[in-house]
Amino acid sequence: MRPRRSALYMPASNVRAIEKARGLDCDVVILDLEDAVSPDQKELAREQAVAAVREGGFGRRELVVRANGLDSEWGAADLAAIAKVRPDAVLLPKVSSPETLREARAALGNGPALWAMIETCRGIVDLPAIVDAAAATGLAVLVLGPNDLAKEMRCRPGEDRAPLLPAISQLVMCARMAGIAALDGVCNTIDDLARVEAECRQGLAWGFDGKTLIHPAQIAPANAVFSPSEEEVAWARTIVAAFDDPANAGRGAIRVSGKMVELLHRDEARRTLAIAAAVAG
Template structure:
């Protein structure tokens, strides 16, 4: 199965039960949208939310000409063990999103079990799986879970961190610079990268605090996150900026690519450039940066 390669700088949660929010998606600049059937939908509204989701995807099929389908589309279902999980999975499969987000993943079987169901029901191989890492056990087992990303037959593409749930489960404070959460966040990032997965940072709860949000985005980008989950459209532009390379970084990447493309450097593993020793691993990073910049429309 193919692994997707898409920008995931800004990943907006949208309650599937919120008709007004669904109608605005086509005009947003978010890289991805998570249609939420879980936390954002009250128990008594679960069935109506599924129907609204079916109607939305029916009216907005995947089509390059359709603005509403240009963003990556992910559906977060309730846990299969819950009373809503099985129906959610069936509805999500029928919608044919880019991915299905599984909540509170704690062991590899939480992912492989859904993979087996999708295979048994002949679901499109283009439907990927994302995993929420949001419990102490999920963090402790993140390495084993991430290994699924290395399987050629697997569907796992991405980790999403649930910082609110981690804080709730551990009693950890989230004030300031998230100092007490950082070791666990870095552990999740490390495991995701080992499994060749993208990893998305948790939400920033005060959407009116633009300055604080920008600071946390910058922290997440430096920690190695690929993007940030958002709770309000007002956060999209700041997230896109924070998780995009600046012009200086793009210029440096261009110079590395150009230097290695010279005939005299074709067979060299390392070269001197602007007073620095540059190896082919730097070339690989530069090419990756430029590829992402082209996907997001940055000046590549």
């Protein structure tokens, strides 16, 4: 299990930003060729992303490249270039149908995993079909794109993101249905870290594995929120130990510290311990 508590977008057009990313405490670095790059710098960004992947030096961090859409004038060239260097994954913007995944997989061959940004109304509505193609296309992560989705919906999310909650629920449920990860969308606030933390906690409560970020200052609150607490780890160990006790062999539900726990709680406890071990590693 790889922790994905914090996934930081860095513009691939900025060499200094790429170099800085190699030393940041995020779990994922996303070299961005799309939104963070102006049209006149698209080719430069592509060249620098390819060079950065080839050079490496990102350590334990998962390295992802966000390509331009396949329907754009840069998308095909992005995938052709990325296929030669094989980052950990390619993030596809505005995925609205499984056909986008199939086209990307054909372009990339048996290379990196696919991550899909879900940021259109069609993408939300057709999520079941999109995740049904996960196994065949190597789709590993769904990423919420709240800004584009809110624009298309013409809604005004506010701090509670209430208009987006049905879409959030749909995204997380479909990710779990396919057995893949789900990352929350970005928080546009940079200076108010309490707001960032609150949005991370909301994402955790709704079932996300981590959060995409737009600034290094957001890494610490994301890592803190999406890491199991000491209390959660201790409770998980207690549950696992109780079910491992030979006296409880074959039992589907047992009493632990005055609480009734079932096998589903044991499974979730094991997942908590795996996340904690991955974070510690």
